[in-house]
Amino acid sequence: MSELALTLLRLGFLVLLWVGVLFTLSVLRRDLRAPREARPAPVAAPGGQQPAASSPPRRARSGGKGSRLVVTEGPLSGTVVPLGTTPVTIGRAADSTLVVEDDYASTNHCRIYSAGGEWVVEDLNSTNGTWLDRTRITRPTVLPVGVPLRVGRSVMQVRK
Amino acid sequence: MSAAVAADAVAPDNAEQPTRRGQELLLLCFAWVLGSLALANVGWATQDGLPARFWTALAVLAGAGLVAHAAVRALAPYAEPVMLPTAYLLNYLGLVMIYRLDVAAARRAEENGSPAPTPEVIGQLTWTVLGVLLLAAVLLIVRDHRKLQRYTYISLIVGVALLLLPLVPGLGTTINGARLWISVGPFSFQPGELAKIALAIFLAGYLVTHRESLAIVRRKVLGVSLPRGRDLGPLLGAWLLALAIMAFETDLGTAAIFFGMFVAMVYVATQRRGWLVLGAFLLVVGGLLANLLYGHVRTRVQIWLDPFEFANDQGYQIVQSLYGLANGGLLGTGWGQGYPQLVPFASSDFILSAFGEELGLTGIFAVLLFYAILVQRGLRTAVACRDVFGRLLATGLAFVFALQVFIVAGGVTKLIPLTGLTTPFLSAGGSALIANWIMVALLLRISDITRRPDPVIQSPDQALTQVVRL
Numbered sequence: 209m210s211e212l213a214l215t216l217l218r219l220g221f222l223v224l225l226w227v228g229v230l231f232t233l234s235v236l237r238r239d240l241r242a243p244r245e246a247r248p249a250p251v252a253a254p255g256g257q258q259p260a261a262s263s264p265p266r267r268a269r270s271g272g273k274g275s276r277l278v279v280t281e282g283p284l285s286g287t288v289v290p291l292g293t294t295p296v297t298i299g300r301a302a303d304s305t306l307v308v309e310d311d312y313a314s315t316n317h318c319r320i321y322s323a324g325g326e327w328v329v330e331d332l333n334s335t336n337g338t339w340l341d342r343t344r345i346t347r348p349t350v351l352p353v354g355v356p357l358r359v360g361r362s363v364m365q366v367r368k
Numbered sequence: 369m370s371a372a373v374a375a376d377a378v379a380p381d382n383a384e385q386p387t388r389r390g391q392e393l394l395l396l397c398f399a400w401v402l403g404s405l406a407l408a409n410v411g412w413a414t415q416d417g418l419p420a421r422f423w424t425a426l427a428v429l430a431g432a433g434l435v436a437h438a439a440v441r442a443l444a445p446y447a448e449p450v451m452l453p454t455a456y457l458l459n460y461l462g463l464v465m466i467y468r469l470d471v472a473a474a475r476r477a478e479e480n481g482s483p484a485p486t487p488e489v490i491g492q493l494t495w496t497v498l499g500v501l502l503l504a505a506v507l508l509i510v511r512d513h514r515k516l517q518r519y520t521y522i523s524l525i526v527g528v529a530l531l532l533l534p535l536v537p538g539l540g541t542t543i544n545g546a547r548l549w550i551s552v553g554p555f556s557f558q559p560g561e562l563a564k565i566a567l568a569i570f571l572a573g574y575l576v577t578h579r580e581s582l583a584i585v586r587r588k589v590l591g592v593s594l595p596r597g598r599d600l601g602p603l604l605g606a607w608l609l610a611l612a613i614m615a616f617e618t619d620l621g622t623a624a625i626f627f628g629m630f631v632a633m634v635y636v637a638t639q640r641r642g643w644l645v646l647g648a649f650l651l652v653v654g655g656l657l658a659n660l661l662y663g664h665v666r667t668r669v670q671i672w673l674d675p676f677e678f679a680n681d682q683g684y685q686i687v688q689s690l691y692g693l694a695n696g697g698l699l700g701t702g703w704g705q706g707y708p709q710l711v712p713f714a715s716s717d718f719i720l721s722a723f724g725e726e727l728g729l730t731g732i733f734a735v736l737l738f739y740a741i742l743v744q745r746g747l748r749t750a751v752a753c754r755d756v757f758g759r760l761l762a763t764g765l766a767f768v769f770a771l772q773v774f775i776v777a778g779g780v781t782k783l784i785p786l787t788g789l790t791t792p793f794l795s796a797g798g799s800a801l802i803a804n805w806i807m808v809a810l811l812l813r814i815s816d817i818t819r820r821p822d823p824v825i826q827s828p829d830q831a832l833t834q835v836v837r838l
Contacts, residue, residue, distance in 0.1 A: 217409050218702030221402075222727065225734045228402055228457065232741055235391050235450055283579065283756055292821065302514045307755040309576050 274327065274353040274366035277320065282362030283309060291366065295321035298359050299332070306364075312336050313360030320351060327351040327366055336360060388449040389441050395453035396433045403429065403460030406703055410468045413704030414475075419467065428493065429460060432500045439504035443511075444816035451745045451815075454738050455793055455808045459496055459801070461735070462794035464703070465715070465722055466492050472709035488715055488796050495798035499805035506809035513814045517757045520573030527566030530559040531609075535616055547617045560613075560622050561803035564629070564768060565810070571630060572760035575637040579756070583638040600646075606630040607650050611657070618664060621789035625771055627651065632767040633760055636750075672785040685712045689721035689780050700728025715796040717788050721780045736777065739792070743770040749815040758814045765807045 277289040277296060289296055289306055296305045299317040308317070314334035321328055330348040331338040338345050339358035356363050404426050411419035419425070433456055440447055470487040477484050510516065516523075534540035534547050541549045541556060549556045575582070582599050610623040631647030658665040667682055675683035675690070688711040695706060708714045708722030715722075724732045746766025753759045769792050776791045778784035790800040 214413055214702055214705070217412070218700065218705075221405060221409060221703065222699065222730050222734075224402055224405065225727070225731060228398055229734050229737050229741075231398060232395060232450055232454065232738070235388075235395065236741070236744075284754070286751070287754055289754065294821075302512075302755070305754070307514070309579075309756045311580075 274368050276367055277306070277364055278367050279306070279362055279364045280356070282360070284362060291320070291322070291327065293322070295319050297332075299334075308360055308362055310360035310362060313362070317359050323348075329357060334359075387445045389437075389445065392440065392449035392452060393437055395450065396437055396456055399453050399457035399460060400426075400430055400433055402457060403464060406461060406464040407467065409703040410464060410471065411704075413702060414468070414471050419471075425493070428497065429463075432456075432497055436500045436503055439500075439507055440812060443504070443507040444812050446819040446821075447812040447816040448745060448749065448819065451742060451808055451811060454742045454745070455804070458735070458738055458742075458793035459499075461723075462719065462791075462796075463489060463492055463496065465708075465719055465726075465794070466796050468704055468726075469709055469715045469722065471704070472707075476709070491798065492796050492801070495801045498798075499802045502802050503805045503809040503812075506806055507813060510810065510813050513758050513761065513810065513817060514755055516569050516761070517573045517576065520570055523566045523570040523573070527563045527570060528609075530563035530566060531613065533559045548619055548622070558797070558799035560617075560619075561799040562806075564625065565765075565803060565806055567626065568629060568633075568761060568764040568768070571633045571764060572757050575633060575760055576757045579637045582634060582643075583640055607654065611654055618662070619788065620658070620665065620668070620785075621775055621787035624775060624787065625768060625789070627654075628771045629764050629768050632771075633764045636763045637756075637760055668785045668787070672782065675782060685718065686780070686782060686786055688712075689718055690782060692721050692725040693781065696725035696728045696732075698729050700724075700726050700731050702726060713788075716790060717776070717795070718780055719791050719794045719796070720777055723794070724780075735794075736773070739769065739773045742792075743767075743773075745815075746811050749811055749818065753814055753818045758817065762811055762814050765811055768807070769804075 275291055277291055279285055279287045279289075284306070287306070297316065297319045298304055298306045298308060298313075299315050300308060300310065300313055301315045304316070314332070314336070316332045317334040318329055318331045318338040321330070327350070328348045329338060329340065329345065329351040331345050340349055340351065341355055351357060351366055353366050353368060356365050407422065407425065408418055411417055411422065436452055436456065440452060467487075467489040470485075470489050473485050474487070533550050536550075539550045539552070540547055541551045543549050543556070548558050548560055550559060551557075606627060610627040613619060613623045613626065627647070627650075631643060634643045635641075635647075659669055671678055671683045671686060675686045677683065679687045692706065692708055692711055695701065700706070703726055706722075706725040708718075708725050711718045711721055720732065720735075723735055727735070743766050746762055746769065750759045750762035750766065753762060772789055772792055775784070775787055776789050779786040779789070790797045792804045793801065795801075
């Protein structure tokens with residue numbers, strides 16, 4: 209092969225290698241938007257949804273309920289759990305949504321679910337209790353945005 | 369209110385989290401094209417035509433990529449999309465460079481009239497295929513990484529046993545002054561590579577339960593909070609293990625990897641900087657001790673301080689590596705047009721300097737960036753993971769990749785004393801390659817579990833009330 213062709217091939221390969229780097233980084237860039245990406249899609253899906261069921265969630269969205277649960281203290285500090293359509297369970301059980309490795313938490317400690325356009329936290333008969341701000345909750349309680357929820361040694365709050 | 373609950377529960381949950389398998393396939397195709405172009409380039413530059421069995425090699429590698437992709441698509445559909453193509457590309461480029469060094473070796477044998485050496489690339493290709501199959505097997509067997517936590521102490525026993533295996537008389541073999549290999553019949557294997565994974569699983573499991581006591585602060589010395597005396601036991605144990613590896617198997621690199629992984633995982637688990645200070649202190653003490661006690665360590669340090677003094681004997685390798693890097697310059701000599709074969713062990717320990725010569729600074733930066741991306745994906749998986757065990761395991765595995773690349777790249781460029789370690793995915797060496805594929809498989813599994821949406825429960829009422837057939 210001629211000298212010129214080999215030189216072009218050499219430079220061409222380096223260019224392609226860097227195109228590969230940039231291509232990979234462009235796929236990664238979406239990761240920076242991970243919290244938004246993980247947020248549940250609008251519930252009003254086209255078709256396949258009962259008409260009666262599609263209206264309450266839309267009202268809920270305008271009511272300004274949070275979309276993610278952020279752990280602010282404890283070993284899992286910094287973890288973000290997207291709040292979607294399924295209930296979020298917290299506890300030491302391996303099948304919990306948020307698995308807390310904490311001697312002060314129960315196996316099935318509490319769960320958070322959506323009802324009436326609000327997030328509701330319910331204690332699942334845990335030993336040390338679920339604390340909303342400074343009070344121990346005894347029945348399903350509305351979980352407002354930004355109020356600390358204490359489970360064992362972890363503190364978490366709902367954010368928008 | 370009940371209507372709202374039902375509505376929320378009925379909504380399709382799986383639709384919201386994209387699996388991103390398409391992007392992975394696209395990146396894999398790109399990696400395949402890039403590697404194939406490099407292989408063709410080697411042929412055009414060295415023998416005026418495509419290499420022998422060019423299309424077979426392309427087909428085998430395309431098959432390997434597709435098998436890996438299919439395995440991830442079927443078994444870990446929500447795994448993140450970048451890790452697999454990055455590992456695949458590095459593996460492919462490593463194969464091309466090993467083939468290129470085979471061509472040089474065959475040519476030299478022809479000039480000297482000696483019999484042609486067996487090409488290394490065939491073995492490496494076989495190990496690559498095996499590695500991809502193991503990736504699929506690990507994804508198939510380990511359906512949930514949290515189950516691995518049950519095998520904490522079994523992993524410890526397995527890991528230590530694997531480390532000790534080369535010391536068994538009759539089984540272990542000494543190659544190039546290091547007793548790291550076992551050979552059964554014609555096969556030789558380096559069990560220490562697999563021990564890395566077993567010990568990472570043990571450490572993650574151990575630290576999940578002992579994190580609290582390790583985080584207790586005893587006293588502050590010079591503004592650094594140090595842990596309690598009796599909690600130092602595990603750290604000292606790991607340090608002694610590393611020293612023992614160095615003493616009995618005469619391998620600095622593996623010892624550094626184990627100790628580094630241990631300190632990093634304890635630091636992440638406890639979030640106390642005191643462990644880093646202690647780790648650095650023990651590293652310095654261990655290094656000084658090794659320098660005093662072992663002749664080969666002392667030689668390495670002397671070569672590192674002034675390689676050109678030993679340019680014709682012990683420092684030959686590193687000096688040739690530096691000449692190679694200088695010959696490559698900014699843009700490299702191009703595939704097949706440099707002289708990387710002049711460096712002893714160019715295909716294993718010194719493959720990075722071969723890349724530096726043929727692809728130049730521009731190319732080696734791209735290769736290092738791919739490593740950075742691989743490590744970043746691993747650490748990102750750790751951050752996103754919702755259970756402590758997965759976090760620690762992902763951190764440990766990603767950190768091992770990072771530390772290994774640092775030790776190798778630092779060694780060949782004379783930044784740190786040279787230690788014989790493989791470059792992940794690039795170097796010739798089957799045991800290291802399959803261990804790396806297993807590590808990627810575990811990271812993919814953790815990220816799959818993390819990103820996978822929870823199964824849809826039709827509605828709380830329906831989920832709790834079931835028809836029980838009598």
